[in-house]
Amino acid sequence: MRDLDFVFPRLARSAFRSRFRLGAKERDYMARRSPDTIEQHARDFIAKRLAPALPANDGRQTPMRGHPVFIAQHATATCCRSCLRKWHTIAEGRALTDIEQDHVVAAVMRWLSSGLGEPSV
Numbered sequence: 001m002r003d004l005d006f007v008f009p010r011l012a013r014s015a016f017r018s019r020f021r022l023g024a025k026e027r028d029y030m031a032r033r034s035p036d037t038i039e040q041h042a043r044d045f046i047a048k049r050l051a052p053a054l055p056a057n058d059g060r061q062t063p064m065r066g067h068p069v070f071i072a073q074h075a076t077a078t079c080c081r082s083c084l085r086k087w088h089t090i091a092e093g094r095a096l097t098d099i100e101q102d103h104v105v106a107a108v109m110r111w112l113s114s115g116l117g118e119p120s121v
Helices: 004-013 024-031 035-050 068-075 081-088 098-114
Strands: none
Touching: 004 081, 004 098, 024 068, 035 068, 035 098, 068 098, 081 098
């Protein structure tokens, strides 16, 4: 598992990953909820959609919009098991450990709290 201090600069150089931004609805959603609530949402989404050894619809299980966590997952390459393998060196074909799930949640929360999802001026 790669350290997030190594992964984030690489994500910033990716034209695809760096284009993700929160829309007005997602920013409003975050403004009305505590960081703890958003983190719990991330934990739930990761546990249900990403953590199983063979997630349903892997590669398409994370929507591109509708919740700040979904957008952050695409921005941080934590959206599917193949992205986790490529960017974070977390193997496919087995359930994520608790430590790996914590890593994914940390990546999502770091991106959401960093201002990287804010619109460009």
